[in-house]
Amino acid sequence: MVRALRLDGRATAAARWCTCRRAAVALCVANLIAALLVARALYALGSFAFAPKREEATKAFAREEKTQKGLPLELNQKVSLEILQRLHDLGEGSNTMEQQEAIEAWRVGKLKDMGSTSSKNLSNFGLSSEDSNEEIIPGPPLPPELHTELHTDYGGTAVRWGLTHHKESVADCCQACIDQAKRARPGALKCNIWVYCRSEYGCYSPDKYENKHQECWLKQ
Incomplete structure (x- = not known):
């Protein structure tokens, strides 16, 4: 009878230990799955945050590809870096419309810079706007x-x-x-x-x- 009680006690203790071990393993597996899901979610958010920028940069490079074919390599790199910098300055929360507006503003700024540079060059050579028509x-x-x-x-x-x-x-x-x-x-x-x-x-x-x-x- 006593022996039987001892066996029952050991069996109960073993059952409790197995139950605790299974619970611990299940908890670890659950934590691991949760960590993987969180990591995947964070990676997806990061991918979606940078995807519009990559897509817009690709479109911008495609629009400028024909222009850049006849330009020196250094100028090509400068144009590409300026476009990427404009997109980077917008931040991760920018949408496609904001990125398009930023690139268009960059183009307009370039045109204005070219116009002002041309005017300065003409004035340096003593030419007026009428004289420039003789270009x-x-x-x-x-x-x-x-x-x-x-x-x-x-x-x-x-x-x-x-x-x-x-x-x-x-x-x-x-x-x-x-x-x-x-x-x-x-x-x-x-x-x-x-x-x-x-x-x-x-x-x-x-x-x-x-x-x-x-x-x-x-x-x-």
Whole structure:
């Protein structure tokens, strides 16, 4: 009887020990699973936080890829670093719209810097804005039919949209205006204003459409 009681006591103690051990193992496994879930959640949050920046940077690089092909390597790296810095300054909580606005502000700032630099260079050489119209334009000679004014743009009705109408040189754009006016049917729009963007960084436009490199706008 006593022996039986002792065995029962040992069995009870062993059962309690097994129960405690199983509970401890289960608790450790639960903690491990919870830690893995938390780590996964944090990694996912970090990925989603940086994904828009990577996506927007990829789009920005794609937009600038054509521009950068003919530029020196150092200038390519400088442009890329400036875009990345703009996106980094926004912080992790920025959305896609804010990132697009930041990149567009960078482009506008570059255009303004180029304009101010050109004005300073002209003043250093003693040239006025009227004298700048005598700037030599690279490429084939321009047809005498159309008057050329540098650094200007005019409003008007678009005969051909420059967004889908690209030309290799100023002369090609000018000739396209002449050819369109000759081929136009009676009563149709005829080109009498042409606007061409030579700058790799884009050109100023008085309307909401910023002229891009090699865009040739035909207007009336």
